[in-house]
Amino acid sequence: MTVDPFVSLENVEVHFEKEQGLVEGLFNDPDRVKAVDDVSLEIPENDVVALVGESGCGKTTLGKAAIGVQRPTGGSVRYRGQDIWAAKDGMGEIPYERIRKSLQIIHQDPGGSLNPNRTVMKSLTTPLSRWQPDMDSEDRRARVLRMLERVGMKPPGDYASRYPHQLSGGEQQRVALVRALLMNPDLILADEAVSALDVSLRVETMDLLLELQEEFGTSFLFISHDLSNARYLAENAGGRLGVMYLGELVEIGPAEEVLQNPKHPYTKVLRWATADVDPDGWEAQEPPVRGIDIPDPVNPPSGCRFHPRCPEAREICTGETPALSDESAASRDHCAKCFRDDPNHEYWSSEPLEGTEATHLETH
Numbered sequence: 631m632t633v634d635p636f637v638s639l640e641n642v643e644v645h646f647e648k649e650q651g652l653v654e655g656l657f658n659d660p661d662r663v664k665a666v667d668d669v670s671l672e673i674p675e676n677d678v679v680a681l682v683g684e685s686g687c688g689k690t691t692l693g694k695a696a697i698g699v700q701r702p703t704g705g706s707v708r709y710r711g712q713d714i715w716a717a718k719d720g721m722g723e724i725p726y727e728r729i730r731k732s733l734q735i736i737h738q739d740p741g742g743s744l745n746p747n748r749t750v751m752k753s754l755t756t757p758l759s760r761w762q763p764d765m766d767s768e769d770r771r772a773r774v775l776r777m778l779e780r781v782g783m784k785p786p787g788d789y790a791s792r793y794p795h796q797l798s799g800g801e802q803q804r805v806a807l808v809r810a811l812l813m814n815p816d817l818i819l820a821d822e823a824v825s826a827l828d829v830s831l832r833v834e835t836m837d838l839l840l841e842l843q844e845e846f847g848t849s850f851l852f853i854s855h856d857l858s859n860a861r862y863l864a865e866n867a868g869g870r871l872g873v874m875y876l877g878e879l880v881e882i883g884p885a886e887e888v889l890q891n892p893k894h895p896y897t898k899v900l901r902w903a904t905a906d907v908d909p910d911g912w913e914a915q916e917p918p919v920r921g922i923d924i925p926d927p928v929n930p931p932s933g934c935r936f937h938p939r940c941p942e943a944r945e946i947c948t949g950e951t952p953a954l955s956d957e958s959a960a961s962r963d964h965c966a967k968c969f970r971d972d973p974n975h976e977y978w979s980s981e982p983l984e985g986t987e988a989t990h991l992e993t994h
């Protein structure tokens with residue numbers, strides 16, 4: 631099924647130049663951290679996509695590219711068909727400022743993103759007066775109070791007069807959520823939005839996100855290194871779950887399908903490591919992974935980036951790179967960046983690598 635996107639990422643690449651010392655810089659080309667590589671993804675209206683993957687795999691960088699705050703070094707990011715960076719350079723039909731207003735972010739550390747010298751009311755009315763200068767100041771205040779009440783901060787007048795240090799982490803997170811929602815955005819990037827909260831508050835906050843998502847019809851790109859959180863949100867919203875590994879989107883599909891029938895060997899590792907996702911399946915066995923080498927985003931492995939750790943790797947995986955088809959980005963189909971997803975691929979006649987499950991079975 632193909633859906634109408636309003637944010638489209640096409641073959642997005644974000645590479646950072648690593649800082650070098652003065653002498654080093656004179657003699658060598660700078661190393662490039664390949665934070666995101668060749669990611670295509672479409673986010674339609676009123677949709678939820680949860681991205682999961684280990685620390686440093688490029689989730690935040692990809693999320694920021696999707697909302698137009700990180701300029702990609704390759705590929706394109708479009709908002710309602712308009713290239714966001716062309717708009718930023720003054721060459722678009724939709725002004726960049728309007729795009730930025732439509733694509734909001736809630737940071738991992740809400741305290742850090744709130745001005746410590748401003749009351750909650752001031753923090754929330756300032757962006758409103760910038761975006762809706764015609765709105766009467768009493769109406770602005772009334773709207774802020776209504777939203778604070780809506781997210782459970784009661785009495786709202788009391789919370790509105792407080793400074794960030796007078797709020798708990800969960801309350802700061804709610805203020806950040808209200809600030810994003812007041813812009814009537816199309817998409818909110820929630821980057822590790824619940825990771826810093828304790829477990830009971832985490833579920834409560836995710837439930838609130840789900841309610842507001844439905845009420846306002848806002849799409850969410852939810853990022854987490856924790857599969858349990860990503861699953862909770864994506865499954866309850868009937869959304870998609872995307873798995874990232876070393877800068878690449880390696881699997882995506884409806885959350886339940888990805889979890890019940892993972893196609894990529896890395897997704898199986900994540901599942902194995904998350905007891906509440908798979909309580910009695912993988913837990914008792916050895917981890918479904920070879921080696922524990924930490925991959926280097928400056929020099930990622932050749933071919934399939936997961937091949938040094940993949941228990942299913944074959945010769946062909948060391949030299950050829952699997953791809954997610956272009957149609958996958960535009961659909962809700964379940965697909966994986968792995969040769970095993972294609973029953974006719976020459977992978978199946980290629981030699982298993984030393985130490986993989988196939989050679990293991992042969993020698994026992």
Ligand SMILES: Nc1ncnc2c1ncn2[C@@H]1O[C@H](COP(=O)(O)OP(=O)(O)OP(=O)(O)O)[C@@H](O)[C@H]1O
Pocket residue numbers: 646647648663664665683684685686687688689690691692855927
């Ligand atoms: N501004 C930058 N300059 C150089 N390298 C960067 C920059 N931002 C991120 N990186 C590198 O890019 C890679 C991806 O970083 P990113 O923050 O996107 O990962 P992440 O998946 O969000 O990790 P985490 O779960 O720890 O938040 C990392 O190797 C990181 O060190």
Ligand code: SF4
Pocket residue numbers: 894895896934935936937940941942943944947952967968969970
């Ligand atoms: S392409 Fe090969 S190495 Fe990569 S995940 Fe699939 S089987 Fe493993």
Ligand SMILES: [Mg+2]
Pocket residue numbers: 689690691821
């Ligand atoms: Mg991050």
